[in-house]
Amino acid sequence: MSTHHFKQVAVVLLIFSFASVVQARGDDFNSVVKMIEQFYGVKHEGVPFLARAGMKAGRTAARIKGGTARQIAEAGSIKLAVFEDQDFNGEFLKFRSTLNAALSETWLPFVQVLGANEQNYIFTRENNDKYNVLFISIEEREATVIQVTLSPKNFARLLKDPEGTGKAIAEEATINDQE
Amino acid sequence: MKSVFQTKLGALIAAIATLLIASAAVAAQAQDSKLQLGSLDHLAAKASESVDVNLDGRLMQLASKVFSDQDADEREIKKLVAGLKGIYVKSFEFENDGQYTAADVEAIRAQLRGPGWTRLVNVTSKKEGTVEVYLLMNGDQIGGLAVLAAEDRELTVVNIVGPVDLEKLAKLEGQFGVPDLGIEAPKTKKNDDK
Numbered sequence: 001m002s003t004h005h006f007k008q009v010a011v012v013l014l015i016f017s018f019a020s021v022v023q024a025r026g027d028d029f030n031s032v033v034k035m036i037e038q039f040y041g042v043k044h045e046g047v048p049f050l051a052r053a054g055m056k057a058g059r060t061a062a063r064i065k066g067g068t069a070r071q072i073a074e075a076g077s078i079k080l081a082v083f084e085d086q087d088f089n090g091e092f093l094k095f096r097s098t099l100n101a102a103l104s105e106t107w108l109p110f111v112q113v114l115g116a117n118e119q120n121y122i123f124t125r126e127n128n129d130k131y132n133v134l135f136i137s138i139e140e141r142e143a144t145v146i147q148v149t150l151s152p153k154n155f156a157r158l159l160k161d162p163e164g165t166g167k168a169i170a171e172e173a174t175i176n177d178q179e
Numbered sequence: 180m181k182s183v184f185q186t187k188l189g190a191l192i193a194a195i196a197t198l199l200i201a202s203a204a205v206a207a208q209a210q211d212s213k214l215q216l217g218s219l220d221h222l223a224a225k226a227s228e229s230v231d232v233n234l235d236g237r238l239m240q241l242a243s244k245v246f247s248d249q250d251a252d253e254r255e256i257k258k259l260v261a262g263l264k265g266i267y268v269k270s271f272e273f274e275n276d277g278q279y280t281a282a283d284v285e286a287i288r289a290q291l292r293g294p295g296w297t298r299l300v301n302v303t304s305k306k307e308g309t310v311e312v313y314l315l316m317n318g319d320q321i322g323g324l325a326v327l328a329a330e331d332r333e334l335t336v337v338n339i340v341g342p343v344d345l346e347k348l349a350k351l352e353g354q355f356g357v358p359d360l361g362i363e364a365p366k367t368k369k370n371d372d373k
Binding site: 092093096108109110111112113114115116124126131152153155156159160161162163 | 220223224226227228229230231232233234235237238241242244245246247253256354355356
């Protein structure tokens with residue numbers, strides 16, 4: 001192989017590897033949703049359906065567009081997938097291992113709380129001057145995956161009080177507060 | 180005869196190799212106080228609740244960036260975490276007694292019998308059961324801290340990697356996912372109880 005060809009291959013490989021990293025960062029939310037679907041044999045409900053049905057995520061569509069109810073997450077940054085009235089039976093330790101392995105390249109595991117009927121995970125990563133946070137909550141009959149972007153101030157709040165701030169963000173993303 | 184380019188290249192490679200070896204040695208030293216807690220993971224299957232907190236070096240760096248110098252409370256926290264290389268917590272709560280074994284605890288204690296670790300026997304806790312606090316000393320410097328709290332239905336290990344003292348630990352309780360261990364203010368005298 002000539003030097004010229006070698007350089008061309010190297011450039012293509014470099015571009016390809018960069019594109020893969022970018023894609024991995026962008027698609028992790030969807031990957032986690034698919035992982036839950038495959039592991040537990042469930043199907044998530046899209047936000048438009050929930051909004052039409054007047055279910056608990058009814059306000060979420062507006063918030064995704066940066067509604068006034070925004071308090072913690074940055075405007076337009078909320079990604080949400082909800083699973084309702086489905087069975088989440090499976091080995092939670094195996095699920096945790098699969099999840100950690102899948103996200104280990106691009107996310108930092110922060111807090112993981114496992115109970116008999118509940119799993120909660122918080123992953124974080126730096127995104128320029130902001131911070132992405134991925135929350136995964138799985139209970140017996142429902143699950144929620146939320147990805148938000150936080151300002152440094154709110155990220156500090158999460159680090160100080162992961163449980164309280166995590167709950168507040170989950171509520172902000174999913175609860176219909178009848179505004 | 181070697182060209183100037185070849186000589187410089189050789190020197191550069193030697194310098195890079197030296198840097199790599201030196202950084203590996205520093206990294207190895209920094210890892211000294213990080214305990215291997217993976218042996219406890221199997222307890223999650225028996226526990227009514229298990230909590231796993233991982234603030235590794237990368238997350239600690241992010242933490243030191245986001246706390247404001249303007250706010251007095253955050254300035255204090257920033258000082259607390261400055262220099263720390265990690266905070267790790269594993270905590271298990273059980274419905275019944277006897278869900279974890281002496282071997283589970285021994286796997287942690289064995290690491291704390293390693294070089295540099297000293298058990299502080301004069302530390303007390305408001306919590307029931309036994310609370311053991313260990314410091315890793317690198318000469319005169321504190322290199323890390325570990326707390327092992329064992330009750331009939333609860334087992335908690337806290338591992339702080341980097342320069343921290345008990346006074347700081349007390350301030351970290353309830354923050355960063357560090358549980359409230361009820362550690363009383365430390366006395367200055369230290370004893371090796373091993």
